[in-house]
Structure formats: C-alpha cells, structure tokens
Amino acid sequence: MQRLFILSVVALMYGSAVRAELPTKPVLTLEVALQIADAAKEEALKRGSTVVIVVVDEGGYPIVLERLNDTQVASVEVGLGKARTAAIFRRPSKVFEDQVKNGRVAALALPGATALQGGIPIEYKGKVIGAIGVSGNTPQEDEDIAIAGAAAAAQAIANAR
Amino acid sequence: MRNYISVIGCLIACTAIGTAQVANKKTLTLDGAKKVVAAAVAEAKRVNAPGGAIAVVDDGGNLMLVERLDGTFAAGALISLGKARTAAIFKKPTSLFEKIIRDGRTPMVALNDFTPLQGGVPIEVDGQIVGAIGVSGASSAQQDEELAIAGANAMKTMGSMMGVEYLKGDKVMEAFKKGMPLIENGQYKIHASHRDGAGMAEVHSRDTDIIYVLEGTATVVTGGTVIDGKTIAADEIRGASIDKGETRKLAKGDVMVVPNGTPHWFKEVSSPFNYYVVKVTE
Numbered sequence: 297m298q299r300l301f302i303l304s305v306v307a308l309m310y311g312s313a314v315r316a317e318l319p320t321k322p323v324l325t326l327e328v329a330l331q332i333a334d335a336a337k338e339e340a341l342k343r344g345s346t347v348v349i350v351v352v353d354e355g356g357y358p359i360v361l362e363r364l365n366d367t368q369v370a371s372v373e374v375g376l377g378k379a380r381t382a383a384i385f386r387r388p389s390k391v392f393e394d395q396v397k398n399g400r401v402a403a404l405a406l407p408g409a410t411a412l413q414g415g416i417p418i419e420y421k422g423k424v425i426g427a428i429g430v431s432g433n434t435p436q437e438d439e440d441i442a443i444a445g446a447a448a449a450a451q452a453i454a455n456a457r
Numbered sequence: 458m459r460n461y462i463s464v465i466g467c468l469i470a471c472t473a474i475g476t477a478q479v480a481n482k483k484t485l486t487l488d489g490a491k492k493v494v495a496a497a498v499a500e501a502k503r504v505n506a507p508g509g510a511i512a513v514v515d516d517g518g519n520l521m522l523v524e525r526l527d528g529t530f531a532a533g534a535l536i537s538l539g540k541a542r543t544a545a546i547f548k549k550p551t552s553l554f555e556k557i558i559r560d561g562r563t564p565m566v567a568l569n570d571f572t573p574l575q576g577g578v579p580i581e582v583d584g585q586i587v588g589a590i591g592v593s594g595a596s597s598a599q600q601d602e603e604l605a606i607a608g609a610n611a612m613k614t615m616g617s618m619m620g621v622e623y624l625k626g627d628k629v630m631e632a633f634k635k636g637m638p639l640i641e642n643g644q645y646k647i648h649a650s651h652r653d654g655a656g657m658a659e660v661h662s663r664d665t666d667i668i669y670v671l672e673g674t675a676t677v678v679t680g681g682t683v684i685d686g687k688t689i690a691a692d693e694i695r696g697a698s699i700d701k702g703e704t705r706k707l708a709k710g711d712v713m714v715v716p717n718g719t720p721h722w723f724k725e726v727s728s729p730f731n732y733y734v735v736k737v738t739e
Contacts, residue, residue: 326524326525327527355531357534358523359524360525361512361520361522363519364487369515372519
C-alpha cells in the first residue's frame with residue numbers, strides 16, 4: 297500500500313487546525329499509471345490503432361505519456377487535453393462534447409477543457425485520482441481504449457499493493 | 458537495430474527536378490524511447506535522485522514518451538518536455554543555451570519553442586540526431602542533465618553495438634605506445650594500457666577489469682584495503698597503496714580478472730608494461 301499510494305497530506309491552511317486533523321488523499325503512482333497505460337496500449341494494438349495514451353494526476357499533469365509508432369503528432373496535445381479535462385472536471389470529456397453538440401456551445405469556453413470524447417477519469421474508492429486520455433483514432437475508439445485503461449486501475453492498484 | 462530504429466521516407470519537395478525526391482532518415486521508435494527513459498530512471502535510482510520527470514521527443518520535438526517519478530513536482534513533466542524539444546529542434550544540449558544567455562545574450566530568450574534550461578540532451582544514433590531527452594525535477598539542474606545524458610547514452614551504446622567495430626592493427630599498436638582507450642561506450646570499454654612505473658591503488662564500483670598482459674612484468678596487489686583513498690569520480694576511488702591483499706606477479710600472456718569493487722594496485726612495473734583491458738560496466 298505504501299509503495300502504491302503515498303498518503304500525502306493536503307496542506308489546508310486552517311488557521312487553528314493541528315497537523316493530525318488534516319485529511320489525506322490517495323495519489324496515483326508511476327507504477328500504477330504505467331500499468332493503466334499498458335492496458336490501454338494492449339487494447340490499441342489489438343485494434344491496430346495508432347494513438348497517444350496519456351495518464352495524468354488529479355491536477356491534470358502527466359505521469360505517463362506514450363505515442364505509439366506512426367501516430368500523428370497532433371494527438372499529443374489533444375490526448376493531454378482530454379486527460380486533463382477528465383481529471384480536473386472529474387468526468388469523461390465526452391460530457392462536454394455532448395453538451396456542445398446539444399447546443400451548449402458555451403461549454404467550449406470552460407477554462408482548461410478539451411470538449412472531445414476520449415478522456416476518462418481514474419477512480420479509487422469513489423474518488424477521482426487522475427485520468428487517462430487517448431487521441432489518434434475515431435472518437436469512439438479513442439474512448440474505448442481509454443476505458444480499457446481506466447478499467448485496469450483497480451487491478452493495477454491491487455498488483456502494486 | 459530494426460526494433461529501435463525504423464527507416465522512414467522523408468519527403469523533400471524538389472520542384473525544380475520535377476519528381477519528388479525522398480531521403481531516408483532514421484527515426485526513433487517507442488521501444489527506443491523506452492530504452493532511453495529506462496536508462497535515465499536507472500541512473501536516477503543509482504544516484505538517489507529525489508525525483509525526475511523524463512520526456513523523450515522525436516527529431517521534430519514531438520513528444521513520444523513521458524514518465525514522472527513518484528514525488529516529482531507536477532510542472533516537471535511539462536518542463537522536461539520543453540527541454541527535450543529545445544535539444545531536439547536546435548540539435549544541441551540545452552545547457553549550452555542556458556550558458557549563452559547567462560553570459561549576456563538575453564534576447565535569445567525570445568526565441569519560439571525554446572526552453573534554455575540545463576537538462577535537455579539530443580539522442581544520437583550513428584551520428585544522426587533522432588530525438589532528444591529532457592529531465593526536470595531531480596536534485597539540481599546539473600543532476601537533471603546527468604540523468605538525461607545517461608538516457609541518451611543508452612542509444613549510443615545501442616548504435617555502437619549494432620555496428621561491427623574494427624580497429625586496424627597499426628592504430629592499436631600506436632595506442633599501446635601511450636596507453637589509450639580504444640573503444641568506450643555505456644556497456645564496456647577497451648583500453649590499450651601502457652605503464653612505465655607503479656600506479657595508484659584503485660577501486661571502481663561499476664567496471665570489472667579483464668586484463669591480458671602483452672609485454673613486460675608487474676607486481677599487482679588485489680583485495681585488502683586502500684590507504685588514503687579519495688573519491689575522484691562517481692564510481693572511482695584512488696589511494697596511495699593497499700594494505701594487506703594478495704600479491705601476484707604478472708607476465709606476458711597472463712590473464713587476470715578484477716571484479717568491480719575490488720581494490721587493485723600495480724605496485725611495481727618493469728617498463729614498458731603493455732596490457733589489453735576490457736572493462737565491463739555493470
């Protein structure tokens with residue numbers, strides 16, 4: 297457990313709060329992130345897809361990024377954007393794509409959001425601890441690959457424990 | 458070779474000629490990029506770096522692979538990308554630009570796509586730059602760069618292993634006259650060693666020495682304890698002599714293997730003493 301999740305203290309500046317009262321949160325580690333990316337990669341290779349796979353932490357910053365051979369370079373930024381969106385908004389990036397399609401064009405103005413299908417949050421015990429974003433193929437296929445990665449999270453966490 | 462580097466067609470529009478000409482250029486593959494990152498991560502562990510975000514880009518500065526070690530500050534992932542991209546598209550280590558700017562060329566910071574911070578190093582294979590590695594988040598900018606170099610060297614090693622090495626006899630003879638390295642890479646070194654007198658006691662923690670004596674005699678002490686040992690490099694200690702240990706007389710034709718971490722000392726040497734050494738790096 298220790299190797300996997302560093303229970304890091306969230307430094308909340310409560311004037312009178314003593315150290316022991318600060319809440320802790322689970323944090324995605326490189327070891328788990330690599331296994332999540334591997335699961336997504338396996339799914340991509342099975343489909344013959346050329347994609348970029350990104351795993352970010354809960355703040356939307358990359359832990360692992362892999363661009364499969366011969367994947368268009370533009371997918372790096374798009375994949376990062378999808379992953380970040382799923383992490384910081386704590387929901388699949390498709391939600392925003394759907395909102396825009398359904399007429400809520402204003403969703404495009406959300407700060408830090410890439411309103412494109414293919415970003416999926418990674419959850420642990422009901423909390424979002426990061427996200428995976430995939431780009432390079434059709435929107436549905438990108439998302440399917442991301443889901444395959446996110447679905448491996450529970451097993452990856454168990455493996456690391 | 459084929460696993461790590463693939464050859465792609467690079468289109469050059471030569472309208473004057475009429476037909477498009479195509480040049481072949483080596484390109485880094487994801488497997489190759491993984492090898493580079495693995496070497497940098499191994500180095501980070503070896504030197505106990507407090508963290509490290511490592512990015513590998515292709516020759517156009519496009520991101521291929523990122524790994525951020527546990528505990529590394531979040532922004533590190535993006536800074537490492539900037540360093541790698543700069544090293545790739547300018548084909549130079551970023552420390553060079555940091556220095557140029559520090560030395561007074563401030564307007565250079567206005568360049569596009571430019572992160573002039575130490576820690577980005579080009580990845581070279583057979584003399585061609587195929588990409589770059591950038592590291593951020595280690596203990597210092599200097600250590601960032603050291604990890605990046607360790608990563609980039611993984612491909613250099615591969616490059617030299619992929620090609621057959623061949624050295625002409627006269628060059629080798631020439632090297633023995635002065636005592637010079639013949640081949641050095643990340644996995645082994647071959648030295649044409651020459652001694653005219655006694656040496657210092659040494660211990661290298663990573664290199665195992667495989668020695669073959671070609672000419673002369675020497676008294677060699679191995680094992681024991683190095684007296685007045687000083688660390689002269691990351692993996693090397695040197696001292697005045699060795700206390701206790703085992704003494705042997707080496708002569709032409711003898712072979713001796715000194716495992717890494719074992720003290721050894723050429724205590725007495727009859728000049729000229731020539732020996733061929735293969736140093737295998739752990």
